[in-house]
Amino acid sequence: MRILTHNMLMCNVKKCNMQGYPLKIVPSQVETVENEFNPEFIAHMIPKLDWNGVISAAADLNITNLPPTIPAGAASDETFLRSLHGLLLDITIVDGQLVCKNCGRSYKVSGGIPNMLLNEDEV
Amino acid sequence: MSRPEHFAPPEIFYNQDESVKYTTNSRIMEIQANMTNRALELLALPENKPCYILDIGCGSGLSGEVISEAGHEWVGVDISADMLNVARDREVDGDLFLWDMGHGMSFRPGTFDGAISISALQWLCNQDKTENIPQVRLKKFFQSLYNCLARGARAVFQFYPETPKQIELITTAAMRCGFAGGLVVDFPHSTKAKKFFLCLLAGSPQEYVQPRAVGEDYTGDEDTTHVAYSAGRDKAAGSAPSRLGKKKQKDSIKSKNWVIKKKERRRRQGLEVANDSKYTARKRRPKF
Numbered sequence: 240m241r242i243l244t245h246n247m248l249m250c251n252v253k254k255c256n257m258q259g260y261p262l263k264i265v266p267s268q269v270e271t272v273e274n275e276f277n278p279e280f281i282a283h284m285i286p287k288l289d290w291n292g293v294i295s296a297a298a299d300l301n302i303t304n305l306p307p308t309i310p311a312g313a314a315s316d317e318t319f320l321r322s323l324h325g326l327l328l329d330i331t332i333v334d335g336q337l338v339c340k341n342c343g344r345s346y347k348v349s350g351g352i353p354n355m356l357l358n359e360d361e362v
Numbered sequence: 363m364s365r366p367e368h369f370a371p372p373e374i375f376y377n378q379d380e381s382v383k384y385t386t387n388s389r390i391m392e393i394q395a396n397m398t399n400r401a402l403e404l405l406a407l408p409e410n411k412p413c414y415i416l417d418i419g420c421g422s423g424l425s426g427e428v429i430s431e432a433g434h435e436w437v438g439v440d441i442s443a444d445m446l447n448v449a450r451d452r453e454v455d456g457d458l459f460l461w462d463m464g465h466g467m468s469f470r471p472g473t474f475d476g477a478i479s480i481s482a483l484q485w486l487c488n489q490d491k492t493e494n495i496p497q498v499r500l501k502k503f504f505q506s507l508y509n510c511l512a513r514g515a516r517a518v519f520q521f522y523p524e525t526p527k528q529i530e531l532i533t534t535a536a537m538r539c540g541f542a543g544g545l546v547v548d549f550p551h552s553t554k555a556k557k558f559f560l561c562l563l564a565g566s567p568q569e570y571v572q573p574r575a576v577g578e579d580y581t582g583d584e585d586t587t588h589v590a591y592s593a594g595r596d597k598a599a600g601s602a603p604s605r606l607g608k609k610k611q612k613d614s615i616k617s618k619n620w621v622i623k624k625k626e627r628r629r630r631q632g633l634e635v636a637n638d639s640k641y642t643a644r645k646r647r648p649k650f
Contacts, residue, residue, distance in 0.1 A: 247510075
C-alpha cells in the first residue's frame, strides 16, 4: 500500500464512525519502487490530500522534513511535486500493521495487502 | 451456465486454483477487458486527465490493467485473498486491499473520481451466512460508496443479476442512498451478449443523463430495420461497430501489438523485460 492510499483510508469499525483517521503505520518492511512521475496526477490529488495525514504517515516512517502546510502554488512547483510523488507513490508498505488511534483496532498488512476484513461485531 | 454464487462464498470459491485459472484463461481476460473498457466509457471521466479510481471486486487485477492503460491510478478491493495474491504476483499498478464490500468502504469523503466494479455486485445478493443480510449489506455498501466519491463522480457496475427481483433490490438500495442513475443493458435482445451495467451518479439527479446502450434496437429516425444484435463488441477486435467512431481500436489480448505495448509500458516502469525479437508473441506450435 502506498502513502497516497493511506492518506484516504479510515478505520472501518462501526463505532469509530469516521473518527479513526489517520491510521498509525507500524512498519516492519517498507520498500521504495520508482514509478513514472505524473505531475498532472499529483497536482490533481493535492486538494484531496489531508496534509496532517501525510505528516503523520511520514513521521511513522521517520521522514520529518515536510513543511507544516502545503506551500502556496504547490501545484505548479515541479520540485515540490517530485518530492511529493516520491513520498506518496514510490514508498510502499509491504509488511506491518495499521493501528486506529481511536479504537485501537489493528489491521495487518502482509505482502503489501492490508487486511480490512471486520468481525461481525465490528460491522 | 452455472452461477459461482451457488457453490460457495466468494472468498472460498475463488481459491488458489480458481484464481489462477481465471487469470490465465484468455477468453475471460478478453471479456473482462471489454467490459472494463465499456465501464470506463460509461464512467465519462474528463478527457486526458489522470483520475483516481476505485475498483470494487478487483480480483486478479484484469480490470485494473485496463484502468492503468487508460492512464489512471486505481485502488482495488476484493474479498478473495488468493485472487489478490495472483494480482500481486502479476505486479499490477494499483493498491490492493482485502476487503468485504458489504462492510462498507471507509475512505475519506470525496476521495475517488469514479468507481467501477466488474462482475462483483451480484455476490452481495447472496446470503451465505446468517448474519449477512443482503439488504443491510447493500445499504451499507452504497451509503459508504456515496460518501467516498467526489460530487458529480460516477460509479459503474457490471453485474450478472439472477432474477429481475435482484435488479430491483440493487437499484432501490442505490437510489435510497442518494444516487441518481439507472440500468444500461447492452445487447438487450441477445441472451449471450447481454450485459447489465448499473450507472450511478453521486450528485443531483438533474445532472444524470442516461447513457445509450449498445446494440439496442433503437427506434430512431433512420435505420428502423436495424437488427438488434450486431455481434460487434464482444467479438474479436476488427469488427467493432461504427459506434466507436474515431476512437482508436483496442488490440485484442495476447496479440503481437498488445504484447509489445505491454512490454513497453513495463519498460517505462523500469521493470526487467525481455528484449523484443522476431519470436515475440509468436504462437508455439503444438509439436513444440
